[in-house]
Amino acid sequence: xxxxxxxxxxxxxxxxxxxxxxxxxxxxxxxxxxxxxxxxxxxxxxxxxxxxxxxxxxxxxxxxxxxxxxxxxxxxxxxxxxxxxxxxxxxxxxxxxxxxxxxxxxxxxxxxxxxxxxxxxxxxxxxxxxxxxxxxxxxxxxxxxxxxxxxxxxxxxxxxxxxxxxxxxxxxxxxxxxxxxxxxxxxxxxxxxxxxxxxxxxxxxxxxxxxxxxxxxxxxxxxxxxxxxxxxxxxxxxxxxxxxxxxxxxxxxxxxxxxxxxxxxxxxxxxxxxxxxxxxxxxxxxxxxxxxxxxxxxxxxxxxxxxxxxxxxxxxxxxxxxxxxxxxxxxxxxxxxxxxxxxxxxxxxxxxxxxxxxxxxxxxxxxxxxxxxxxxxxxxxxxxxxxxxx
Amino acid sequence: xxxxxxxxxxxxxxxxxxxxxxxxxxxxxxxxxxxxxxxxxxxxxxxxxxxxxxxxxxxxxxxxxxxxxxxxxxxxxxxxxxxxxxxxxxxxxxxxxxxxxxxxxxxxxxxxxxxxxxxxxxxxxxxxxxxxxxxxxxxxxxxxxxxxxxxxxxxxxxxxxxxxxxxxxxxxxxxxxxxxxxxxxxxxxxxxxxxxxxxxxxxxxxxxxxxxxxxxxxxx
Numbered sequence: 001x002x003x004x005x006x007x008x009x010x011x012x013x014x015x016x017x018x019x020x021x022x023x024x025x026x027x028x029x030x031x032x033x034x035x036x037x038x039x040x041x042x043x044x045x046x047x048x049x050x051x052x053x054x055x056x057x058x059x060x061x062x063x064x065x066x067x068x069x070x071x072x073x074x075x076x077x078x079x080x081x082x083x084x085x086x087x088x089x090x091x092x093x094x095x096x097x098x099x100x101x102x103x104x105x106x107x108x109x110x111x112x113x114x115x116x117x118x119x120x121x122x123x124x125x126x127x128x129x130x131x132x133x134x135x136x137x138x139x140x141x142x143x144x145x146x147x148x149x150x151x152x153x154x155x156x157x158x159x160x161x162x163x164x165x166x167x168x169x170x171x172x173x174x175x176x177x178x179x180x181x182x183x184x185x186x187x188x189x190x191x192x193x194x195x196x197x198x199x200x201x202x203x204x205x206x207x208x209x210x211x212x213x214x215x216x217x218x219x220x221x222x223x224x225x226x227x228x229x230x231x232x233x234x235x236x237x238x239x240x241x242x243x244x245x246x247x248x249x250x251x252x253x254x255x256x257x258x259x260x261x262x263x264x265x266x267x268x269x270x271x272x273x274x275x276x277x278x279x280x281x282x283x284x285x286x287x288x289x290x291x292x293x294x295x296x297x298x299x300x301x302x303x304x305x306x307x308x309x310x311x312x313x314x315x316x317x318x319x320x321x322x323x324x325x326x327x328x329x330x331x332x333x334x335x336x337x338x339x340x341x342x343x344x345x346x347x348x349x350x351x352x353x354x355x356x357x358x359x360x361x362x363x364x365x366x367x368x369x370x371x372x373x374x375x376x377x378x379x380x381x382x383x384x385x386x387x388x389x390x
Numbered sequence: 391x392x393x394x395x396x397x398x399x400x401x402x403x404x405x406x407x408x409x410x411x412x413x414x415x416x417x418x419x420x421x422x423x424x425x426x427x428x429x430x431x432x433x434x435x436x437x438x439x440x441x442x443x444x445x446x447x448x449x450x451x452x453x454x455x456x457x458x459x460x461x462x463x464x465x466x467x468x469x470x471x472x473x474x475x476x477x478x479x480x481x482x483x484x485x486x487x488x489x490x491x492x493x494x495x496x497x498x499x500x501x502x503x504x505x506x507x508x509x510x511x512x513x514x515x516x517x518x519x520x521x522x523x524x525x526x527x528x529x530x531x532x533x534x535x536x537x538x539x540x541x542x543x544x545x546x547x548x549x550x551x552x553x554x555x556x557x558x559x560x561x562x563x564x565x566x567x568x569x570x571x572x573x574x575x576x577x578x579x580x581x582x583x584x585x586x587x588x589x590x591x592x593x594x595x596x597x598x599x600x601x602x603x604x605x606x607x608x609x610x
Contacts, residue, residue, distance in 0.1 A: 065565035072550075073574055077475050077581055077589070108434070235511060236453075238460040238539035249511055256514040258433075322495050324435055324507065324518065326461075337505070337518075339466060339494055345475060350505070352462040360542040389565065 030058065035374065046359075046385055050366065050374065057374065060366035062359055068389040075349040080106050080180060080316050083346065087336075088174040090353055091387040094133035094330040096125045096165065099178040102349075104259060105325040105338045106180050109318045113260050118182035118308040123262040124195070124299050125168060125177070126327075127292045131202055132161040133330035134289050137382050138209045141282055144379035145222055150213055157205040160198040167191060180316055182309035192300050199293040206290050214283065223279035227365055227377035230276060237364070238357035241332025242288060243381060245272045246280035253328040261327075266298040278380035285382070317344055331355050331387055355387035407432035413515055414438070420451050427496040439496040439520040442530050445504075448519060449536035452508055457517060460537035461507040463544060465523070465551045468493055469501050471577040473584070498522050502553060504530055508537070529554030550575035 036047035047066070051059040071090065075083050087102050088095040100122060107113060114122070139154020162172045167188050169175035177184050213219050229239070234247040244251065252270040254263040271287040273280035318340040326335025332354025339348040358381055365381075366374060410430045417438065418425045424444030429437040440448045468491045491501055502523040509516040523530055532555035533540035542564070544555040549563045552573035563570065572579050 065563075068565035070574060073579075073581060076471065076577075077584060232458065233538070235458045236460055236537045236539055238462070238537070251511045251514075253514065256512065320494075322437075322518075324516070333461070335461070337462075337464070337507070341492060343475075348466050350462065350464045350466075352507075356542065357460075357462075357539055360539055364538065 033371070046378075046383070046388070048362075048366075048374065048378075050371070052371065055370045057366050057369050057371065060363055060374070062362045064359070064385075064388045066389070067385045069386075071390050072349055072351055075346055077345065079344045080318055080346065083349070084178055085174070085176045087351070088176055089386060090351065090390055091133070091329065091331055091334070091355070091384045092173060093136055093384060094129035095171075095173055096129040096169070096175045096177060097133075097327065097329045098334060099176070100126055100261075101325045101327045101329075101334055102336045102338070103178045103180055104261075104327070105323045105336045106316075106318055107260075108323045108325060109321050109338065109340050110180065110312075110316075111319075112181050112310055112312055114182045115307050115310055116262075116304045117186075117306045118310075119260055120262045120299055120303045121168075121183055121187060121308065122178065124296055124303075125165065125175070126261070127296045127299075128161055128165055128195075130330040131289055131292050131296075132158050132165065134285050134292075135161070135202065135205065137285055138206075138213070138282075138289070141379055142213055142219075144375050145219060147213065147216070147219070150209055153205060153208055153212075157202055160201055164191070164195055164198055167194070179309065181312035182307070186308050187303075192303075195296060195300055199297050202293050203290060206286060206293075210286060214286065220279065222373075222376050223277065223282060223380065224275075225277050225279075226373050227278045227369065227380065228276045229361065229365060233361070233364070234276070237361040239332070239361060240354050240357065241328065241330070242271075242284040243281055243332060243358050245270065246284045247276035248272055248274040253326060253333060257326075259325070259327065262299055263295065265302065266295055268295050268298075278376050281380040281382070315344065317342065318346070326352065329354060331382065331384060332358055334387075351390050353387045353390055355383035355385075356390070359383050359388055407434075410436050410515070414517075417452070417455060417517065420455055421448055424448055429495050436515075436517045437495045437520065438517060439498060439503075439522070442521050442524065445521050446531045446533065446536060448521075449506075449508075449533045449540075452517065452519070453536060456510045457508040459509040459511045460539040461509050461516065463504065463506040463533065463540050463547060465502055465504045465547050465553055465575075466494070467502055467551060467575065467577045468498070469577045473580055496520055500525055502528070502551060504547065504553060506533065506540075506543075523553055527554075528552060529556055531556045532558040534558050549573070552576065 031052045033050045033052055047063040049061050049063060050057045071086050074086055083102055084099040087098045090098045135154050135158045139151035142150035165175060166172045168191055169177035229247050231247045231249055234244050250270060250272050255270055268291045271284050271291060273284050320340055320342045322339050324335060324337045326333050334354050335352040337350035338346050341347040365377060369377065407430060414428055414430050414436050418428060424440045424447065425438050426441055427439045470488055472487060474487060500522040503520050504523055506519045507516055521530060532544055534544060544558050545561055545564050547553055548555060548561045549566060550573055555561065
């Protein structure tokens, strides 16, 4: 009995020793993989340094800063109306949405409120920039996974939205249309009918993307259960927008915050998903485009009459004070902390951009994933380089 | 029909904000003496200033009070810029400028303040927390152990303001080259583009006629 036990024990020790020998002989050496700064699978110039053990990431670190333009410093030498031209370029796919929180912060300090027609049109343009932004994401998503067709659909249909933004503001990408106290101009003739048509097209686009991509078996197997972010981790990293809602947090600043905008005047839903994986993040964004088209449709029906500009002085001086305003931008919570000392320009502006926080989770999230999933996870987190570096 | 007197009374009374007033009382009680000053702007926002010793404890307490969403962390350099708005003619002799440090909400005594904001999800109640950074030490404790998201924000603040964060795992530069000298967001760091060439946009901000009575300015 005891002899058998000893023999078992000896066999066990021998096998352990053999394993150790094999491990020494075939020692798997770590490898450092550098993705980017210029790489077809990264959006822009984000560089990711990943240390690999075989196919598995054991450590990863995104290295941002290739597009730092120093907007926080530049705002200090600009007047308030000039700042919108800068902040346009933070998230360049949804630029109008960047102007709104800054203008709202300046209006809050000045005690000015835009007329309700301007608030409505602002909200419409805000949602149009969200649609333009996220529809490109939906197309780009396919490219990351090797599906080429969706991106053509996305570029085609985004063009309709950009045409609308151009018709209203004069700029396809950088409208610079929001003013303290209202908007630069009223909507052009025919905008409302045209927008209705485009919203129908966009809903068709969403259906097509859902059929082509979200029902696709390869897409599902590449995204389901990959890159799971639990609720509490997402919150303490300050993730926001669709990334947070895909982790099951039912929080949308459009609904939960009282701002002088028109979101609370229409009927729409906040989309959440309990899974927190890559698929959930993509799915939430798709549904949000649908909700945005609904918001725009309803707002078009209810645009009030009246001026689009409140009575504001020609030379804008903002009284002393500090204000924080953030809105639910296409990428997440975008906010400005404006410190004014009674000048024509801000004393200090802290720009809180969504992608900076959203991407700061990457070192945590990429630990233990396989190399091909790096690209899926980054694609599903959806960041804009200008929004990280500012 | 319309009691004018009572309506004027209600408008002269400062607006109250029950939710934020009770919330800030709860926060101050929980922080137990660490709060040096606080401010509530009704229907707007809350500010507190805490002592530097209690900075990490403040983060932990706020997190346990439900402020689980980390919004941002940055700093403010309260010194007025020696370069003004960068609109001087570089050939002119340097101008005399006011150098008195003027603090913002909840006061303070140092040139640099670290500013952070955390929020309660769902209720969207946020609180701005300020802490004075001692001019000699130029460092405070790190929040990266409290809110994981503070890691990158502190790196950015360290790079841009030169404020150290004790206990931070990795304060490498995010944006600038490693051997870059200076801290760009400090007010005494010149914006070189405005130094080497006069700002052409200055013509846009020349005083217009009627600058004095701008309060009655017309809508554009």
